[in-house]
Amino acid sequence: MNYPNQKRVETFSIEINGQSCRAISGETVVDVARREGIEIPTLCHDTRLEPAGACRVCLVEVEGQRRLQPGCAWKVQPDMKVTTESTRIEKHRTILYSMYMSDHQLDESGLPVETGNGNQLRELCKTIDPLPLEPVNAPRAGRPEDVNPYIEFNPELCILCARCTRYCDEVEAVNAITLSNRGGETTIATAGNRGLLDTTCELCGGCIATCPTGALIEKKAPTNLVTLETEVTRSTCNFCGVGCQLDLHVHNDRVVKVTSPEPGETVNDGNLCVKGRFAYDFIHHEDRITTPLIRGADGELRPASWEEALEATANGLMAVKARHGADSLGFISSSRCTGEENYLMQKLSRAVFGTNNIHQCAAT
């Protein structure tokens, strides 16, 4: 039983596959199993979202329950006994995965198509000997006319787990996409099936990140990303002061894709904005300025070292102050600065140059 108003936190033990596990009230079976290293497959589950229990992949046996129950949503109770491997569950998984395959684009090997974002369904299907079900050819519509530069939706790879729409609603509160239609016609849509640029979409790409099957992919990223040899480098996004962590996927010394670390690991909790996720072209852009430039007396910009550049700046500012007074200067810091950097900027303004003319571009 779930008790939504339950407030007291209690610790107790439950049994999973005969193994005693510590559990905390409010947790689900999947929460506990994951901590204990017991594998329960999931597709529609994302720790940032309310459990939907919709993909049915995580069904387990709970003692006392006639029906199989979704481990992602089923709340733990003291002394509960859960079974995650049995002939019944094996049969359930075999038929369910086979049914997913009959509703999914398959490759020559007969498995769900692998995309640049992988496909978790494909991995699950590798664990079974599938039933030869004929394809159902569900009439799911996509948005082939959508010209947005970043996000592509392929309805043939969609399992309708609704992670993307729930993410867009529950995490981003943007509500640009929705489940639409019903039954076999159910699909992911926008109002009026408009392109994402004509909706409230902020192109954060969180829908891509949460999609388990690669039905949503980056238009920019190489399609063979999974098989491509890439090196992942953790970095900090410098588009603003939040400090979101990025994983840069690098191939041949070029960034080919940016993702967030897994939810729960870093300050951004698996989320990125349009800049962090997609605005990485500047890294390799030919117009990118890679050293300081000083304009000479002839009006031409010439590369300089940081020492030279800082000295030239300081001399220039001090000369203005000497001639016109401190209040003739004004300082504006960038919204890309951190709080600490903003602090230093106002200190520079007030303590070094002696003016209160200090502002930050995101302050108004």
Add this chain to the structure above:
Amino acid sequence: MQKPNANREKIIELLEHAGGVTEDSVREVHEQTGIPEADIWGTGLFYTLLREPGQRIRLCDGLTCQMFGADSLAMELTEAGKAVERVSCLGQCDLAPASLDEAMELVTYAKHKTAISPPNELAMNLAGEVDLTYSALKKVKEMSPEDVIAALESSGLQGRGGAGFPAHFKWTSLRQQAETERYVICNADEAEPGTFKDRELILRQAHKMLEGLAIAAHVIEAKEIYIYIRGEYTNEYRAIERALEDSKAALQEFEFTIVKGHGAYICGEETALLESLEGKRGMPRLKPPYPTESGFRGKPSLIHNVETIACVPSIIHRGGDWFRSLGKTEAGSKLYCISGHVVAPGVYELPLGVSLDELVAAAGGYVGNPIAFSPGGASSGFLPIAERGLPLDYKHLADAGSMLGSAGVVVINDTVDMAKAAAWQLEFFERESCGQCAPCRIGTQYIRRQVDQFIQLGDPVTLAMTADVGWEMEEGSICGLGMVAAKPLESARKHFPDAFKTRD
């Protein structure tokens, strides 16, 4: 008081007023409510009465209407230049074939009228005089809530919507909730193929339903009562409006709201109904929590089928033991809908647990040579006519691998191809699946497809995997729809194996 999400609750009705889902209407509703456009779009397209604006005839393709020539009628109407949409069961099986005209008014093609039981001493007494005194409600106000629930318990009243859950448990649970904001909700979303009992009850004895609801609200200390009625029930909606008008004085302390459905069978499932009431796509919720703990607006809610709640006033008047004694094998009298190959299709109130033969005797006898019957709507599958002596109650039918469900009994004679009959029912479930969970969404498509192929090709190999898929639908689906959606095929194959042998 402004409720949280009050605007969300309005969007479906606003879309209806705007003429259905178009880009413009969605923008308009968005501007009126502030609800995101995508949410309005996705919600509107869930409901068949909203998703394709424009006027047309809606012609039923439920089992009985199909048995009585709905397909050829559709052809005739189309040839006459009419726009025709085939829709799921309209709840007019006794008058098959049936349709709604462009203004959503009922048009039926049967030569006879609905038959009902003559005036009697039973709980519903559909043909009896209308009682406007609301004396049971007055009596309840003199009783303790515990005594009312005790009467309900001794009556043995089980939920008449299909599940057969003892009614008093819900009332007791509601009274135990710490939350004091509580709701009474009447499920009048009657859409199970073969079922039209709530229709007759509302048309003839709506005050029994209203009084039952008021009694429930009094006992569980709720003020607001919602009646969710399927959008195709135009006459019945008006009947409830009229009844509320006529009982204003007696019911003044309660706040009644009638909410129209918009063409989604699944909204008869109680948690899907709650979603729909809240202005969302009618996708069933995971249970627990049950609506008695967390229902409408997340508050404790008592949800009853029309017939269940309409039994309450007679139980109050004449006692639980009296009601219990009306039954034959289980408690109470029961409204049985009967249609198909019988002489006088209609709604008959009989002791719960009569056999098919007894029911058909009340309905004037069989027409032709009966071979099969469906005892409780599409969800109950088919039984062979050999089971004609089986008590039509919750337990015996469940033991026989079927169910009483909503007691929508359809009799089928030897003029009908049982594979075809199964295919009609499967098509219904495929169309009405909400699409939320994979076993139901994919399974209903797969099974219907395979049976169609079998009918076309006559090769039983097309059905080789349907039993496995049906097993998963029952084991893995979220709600009852998916759990029973393979039943028509499974039961037809079990009881009528000859219909599924190789065909030339």
